[in-house]
Amino acid sequence: MSSLCPFAKGASAGGVCPMRSDTNNNKHQEEHDDKGDEKSNHSDTVSPKCPYGFDSHTFKLGPLSCMICQSLLYQSSKCMPCSHKFCKFCISRFNDCPLCGADIEKIEPDTDLQVMVDRFIDGHARIKRSQVNSDATEVRDAPQTVIYGDVSMERGAFLVQQAMRAFRGNNIESAKSRLSICAEDIREQLQTSSNTSELCSQLGAVLGLLGDCCRALRDANSAAAHYEESVEFLSKLPAKDLELVHTLSVSLNKIGDLKYYDGDLQSARSYYAQSLDVRRNAVKENSNLSSQVIDLAVSLAKVADVDRNLGNEDVAISGFKEAISCLESLKLDSTEAALEQRRGSVLEFLNKQLAEKDSHVVGAAV
Template sequence: MASMCPFARAVSATEVCPKKIDESQSKHKKGAPEKSESASSVMPTGKCPFGYDSQTFKLGPLSCIICQALLFEASKCVPCSHKFCKHCISRFKDCPLCGADIEKIEPDSELQEMVDRFIEGHARIKRSHPSDAQAEGEQPKNVIYEDVSLERGSFLVQQAMRAFRAQNIESAKSRLSLCVEDIREQIQGVGNTSELCTQLGAVLGMLGDCSRALGDASSAVSYFEESVDFLSKLQVDDIEVMHTLSVSLNKIGDLKFYDGDLVAAKKYYAQALDVRRNAVKDQSKMPSQMLDVAVSLAKVADADRNLGNESLAIERFHEAIECLEHLTISPSEIGLEKRRLSVLQFVQGQLGENLDSVSAAASE
């Protein structure tokens, strides 16, 4: 199954320098005539004076080379004057660009204001809406400015994901918070569409991940619960909504589990399992959905085992194994097959541990 990310259709996975893309395409085109191609035939026309490209999300001077995301709390190294995110450069004693010793780090408010203006300006682009009459040349085209928060949303999520991977969590939270504001504004205008609602639930979940990474479990639970509350009210049998809802429920369960509240953990795991079972009942049984069901079965079983309910745990583990062993995955879906094998190995290991402990107890 395709990626469940609600921004997958809008965000490009390309993370390569445009120049390298140009070179690689010219080298590897099979059967293409040997002639030089202009950059415009390979890359989309640039629309931003700062070099922003909607296909690669490269930002040039407005990005930090350490986290490769938009600058957040832009700071300048002294004496070399190279610019980075405050959090990113604080981990270095010498400049990653030139190697000069860093005597001190100073905030660059002017550059940060430019970054903030860039983000704000990215919310609107010029668009034309030709009618049938306009297409025939009877009337001039009316050019208006229209909100395009879907593209802006994918842009902000892309920057947040980069920052999160680089452990610049505050930067990620900042971008995701802007994204939440954008989506809420869109929902007020057009209503609770499936796409916008899935996006809001997913971004709230990402904010929960940020809080969790910062060690703020209570805030993480609040974000996940907000995601669950919002998605639960939709009453839409949409597979992406149901997937996002189940993920948030599982994450609350994980936090409760690690906090030692096993009863609450099992409750949330069981709710996620119910959502995923409804998904495979109402929708076609796609491999990724069945794999989700197996994961939820394993989570519920693990909670049962820690609560001392061995018989229930073994029953759930067996059900998960049966689900995984009967799962047919296309050879082209290598990532999904690796995940299936990983989950199967975990479940078999958990089941083996239970059987071993029972046998040991019987022998004693």
């Protein structure tokens, strides 16, 4: 699952990503809440409120979260006889309660707790905004109706954060559920909002994450459908945003991977080639960014690998050599250790591919 957050830009003026550490999240949340309090003084806004009466300064997710996957409870269940509560999937992997160590005799659903969690998700982390009547005289005399607004920014970031935590905890169904709600929210906004570019970018990224969930669940058809829809939305947008370009190229490559392992090499090559085109254009616009050059080399390697499997050996060798040339000409400094490690692993793969060609030639000569 990609670590890129589709809501990083909307999270705050500074573009803080909700996927970062909890310390940074808490700091950002406090700054956001302070801004929310300032806005609540205006006649057209109402400060966000948790449906249980807690604000973000005082309410902790502890009572509603699973200590195993560190995310909001999904299919809340309690192990008996100790009655400690976890996600159904998470606790099903244990014979002893991970909280108290007691033997688990059976696992029972906790419907009441799950209803509370669902209500929390439905009402928390949204911006509430009063509905302004077009007739100013009526607004002055009539009570204002509070409605929900800007769901994709606040609730979306919250849901993606919980999905990422669940995914890392191997609770894939939980992650899929949160992302599905997020995608539905964005689709609703797309019908009424004029900011379609930002929403399409967010929906494309969320659909890509949903594809990752389906792929982890070994549902290749659903994964491909989500990736293809992600590509559909992201392809509508101008290819200037590097995060957008990265997400688009990754989705194309992932469709190619699914086709590759399904044995459909021609289709796999088509998707890999589309990703390669996206990354070539990105390098033209941002030739000074090392990550873009490495991405380009990866795409060249994928296309070349399929060419070899299709019997186009000369074309494959040309692609491998171009990828090696890109990486060898790349200059990295001491602050780019992670990129250096990635470059090294890709170079190792590429050199092995050329060595395989040389060994085939030697074998034929003997």
